[in-house]
Amino acid sequence: MERFERDGLVFDVRDGGPPDGEPVVLLHGFPQDSSAYDRVAPVLHGAGLRTLSLDQRGYSPGARPRGRSAYRLREVTADVLALLDAAGLGSAHVVGHDWGGAVAWALGAWHPERLRTVTSLSTPHPAAAGRAVLTSDQGLRSSYMALFQLPVVPERLLLARDGAALRGVLENGGLPGDAVDRYVGRMREPGALSAALAWYRALPLSVRDPVGRVTVPTLHVWSTGDTFLGRTATERSRDHVQAPYRLEVLEGVPHWIPELAAERTAELVTAHVRTAG
Template identity: 40%
Template sequence: MKPPTSPDLSLVRLPEAVLHVASAGPDDGPLTILLHGFPEFWFGWRHQISALAEAGLRVLAPDQRGYNLSSKPSDLAAYHLDRVADDVLALADHHGAARVRLVGHDWGGIVGWWLATRSPERVERLAVLNAPHPDILAAYARRHPVQALRVGYFAAFQVPRLPEAGLRAAGFLALRQALHLTSRPGTFAAEDIARYREAWSQPGALEGMLNWYRAVRLKRRTLAGPITVPTLILWGRKDVALSPGLAAACLARCEDGRIEWLPEATHWLHHEEPERVNTALTAFLRA
């Protein structure tokens, strides 16, 4: 696979936030927004941005609010799922797009699921990488104690200030180990980790990143009914935190969906098997 080219980087001022955005691809291509998760930033999509842009898509990969160079509000309500989802629609509005194609991993996938459920008229296609629908995760964890234990860190992150101190200690050792121990050996090179450490070091970043987890305790609507948006689920079966059963449960809610399993991939499938992920995404998003 050829090395990715560098995207354009800019700050985009939206009604509620300023987002730092990596962009590539033709201006008249179908708008495609890539949403990262914890503890990444736009750089997590470096293997996908060029490939999708070369396929004719107009690609935007924002640092979501709370991350890297984007706005980091201190108010917990600013990280409510509806608010972070509204950032995505505001970004689409800024680019004059009535509908968008979304790709999300981890928390970015949760945002994608929520938008496809809450605002399906704005989502043309949805691709999700190892991320459960927010309603399905809670229900599944109640029925499967092992899954509940796997996401026990959600509760640990609710404590104020202490998690930030723990993650910052020893040069972000806990975050670095989390990436290395949950991925295949060699997935994250030293230069990649250096980029992540720079992002984690931004003022207010750790608090903003953790506020995504803390905001889960805020009241949110439960939206019933099927997901009508065409959906592709890409799932690494060796994810240590999220069971493959979650992917099957999410698929059951989709009217027009399918799963592509990556048997040897972990939670970090877009880093570990970029060519396969890029091929699947390109075929789906260009359909």
């Protein structure tokens, strides 16, 4: 597969590995794209797994609808179901990082019949995250989301001087220069940053559809160097899984797990897939 359509939107997909291998859907976060898994996917292919790396809604140039309601969690999870349908897959393993992790949790709660396993990189269960905002330092860690709710201002701040502010955030977070160049370049495309920020702006709408308990085997990978997502929500996520659950902590790794801990991530995902099988 190279692309599929849903409701007039065209999504880009990277389809790799053995065609008959266990299918693993890879979902990126902000402000990444499917290239976040460029070092993870080949290791999974070597283990006999097929990967479908999706440029999600707002990131695929042909899938940038206007308005925050188009980026509710219900909509972005439906995109993944449409990918499975287009690929002729009744179910698949789903791996998500950052916002992709939120999608993975939601799929595991709302559509367990379509998932074989869930793996969330960095991101806690949405309910655990919501509670942690009120009871820990997670509120401070997530304070940038309030800025992202404003119209126009975040786009101007992040893209001023050829995206210097966005570039600085990514570089300070430890991302290698080639990844920073790719992501900043993508966000400078017309309408791209506004579409990516719409995921945050849709949060007040998404909370109306709470994510309940996940009922498929779940792997949660968190890193102690993550400045955006703290330990409290991470440790409470197990309370929202009614299935085999494992938390793996990566010491000293920043938020960008797929890029900065690719081999370990691939090893953990492979083991998780095989255990569930």
